[in-house]
Amino acid sequence: MCWPIALPMRRGGRSAVDNSYVYAIVLLLPLSAAMVVFQANPYQALIMRGILGSLAALIYAMLGGADxxxxxxxxxxxxxxxxxxxxxxSSLVMRLGVLQEEGMKPSLQGQPLLDYLRSLLKRYQLRLELVSYTDQRTLHQALAAKEVHGICLPSAVEQTYDSDGDAPCILLRVPRLYEIFAAELPGAIAESRLYSPEDAAPLPKTPTLTEEHG
Amino acid sequence: MTLVLIAMIGALLIPMIEALRDEDIWQRMLAFASIATKTSVMILVIAVLQDDWMIGVVGVLILSVGNAALMLLAHIIKRLSDAIEG
Incomplete structure (x- = not known):
């Protein structure tokens, strides 16, 4: 079967593909498609997709399919x-809840941790987005309400999770993120834990009516 | 006229190799811009070569719209790199 015969004929009986340069251009299409497939970074793959679309449009127009x-x-x-x-x-992002004073001033303890987390997540094509909360109660509520994927607790107030040393604790609710953090985050920089709903949030004791009367 | 087209195919290979080799995202955007413009001009050349005005109109549209897509993508990538650095 000789496929150029089946291609449409242009006006005047001349074939649209009677020139040898068509084959050279058509060969560029699988090359650019392979570039899309083997590209790991999603943004660079999108640029490759644009290149593929331009070449495909050229080939379609050349073969007579202008529409x-x-x-x-x-x-x-x-x-x-x-x-x-x-x-x-909007999807390849990890939202990390932090306390506001930690997020506002680059403390000596927080900034290397954030840099390390950014470089760690960059290997998985994720980016880090910090969400600031005023106190620890709203931080835990945000994690329970699934507003953030994880929260970063400073070591000084982290007493209930018996963390060793003074490394901050990262509480995660996504199991895959916990697997990455547990495997690649050194314990000296930060400690990672998986959040479970039965984890009692260390809510501050509020004075209740019974205490006032009792 | 066919020789002009074959020379343009050779020129099209230069940004393709650049997009294949360079890892920097802005260099790849430059290669994309070059390829998008070159393919549109090639469509125009083919339209003249085949004396087909329908392909010519499509080539003009692709020439203008392809660059609009490039600017939209560049805007999103720039905002993303700003968010990563700052």
Whole structure:
């Protein structure tokens, strides 16, 4: 079977693909597709997808499918790449809840930890987003309400989880993140724990009516 | 005219190799911009070569819209790199 015969004929009976340069351009398509497949970073893969879309639009237009080329350029390149960029940006993120005084001033203890966490998460194509909370009670409530993926507790107030040394404790509720942190985070920098719903949050004792009367 | 097109295919290989080798994301965006413009101009050349105005109109549209997609993507990547650094 000789496939160029089956391709559409242009006006005047001349084939659209009667030139040898078509084969050279068509060969670029699997090359750029392989570049998309073997790219680990999602943003760089999106750029490769744009390159693939441009080449595909060129080939479609060359073979006579002008409408297909226009659709590939509009939907395949512009809309898909933009939507995927927004989706990747909002999904590949780890939200870490921190106490406000720790987040505001770069303390000697907190800043190396954050730098280490950023470089650790960057290997997994994640980025770190800090969410500040005013006190420890709202921090635990945010973790229980699934507003954040983990919270960073300073060592000074972390008494109930019997942490050893003065390393801060990172409480995580996502099991996969806990696996990464347990395997790759040294205990001297921070200690990681998996949050379970029966973990009693160290809520501050509030004076109740019974105490006043009793 | 075909020789012009073959020369443009050779020029198209330069940003492809650049996108393949360089790890920096902005260098890859530059390669993407180069490829998007070059393919659009090649569509225009093919339209003239085949005397087909429909392909020519599509080439003009792709030339303008492809760069719009590039600017949108660059904006998102820039905001992302700002968030990582700052």
């Amino acid at each position: 297909v080329a226009l659709t590939e350029a509009l939907v395949g390149t512009m809309l898909a790449v933009t939507l995927y960029a927004v989706a990747v940006r």
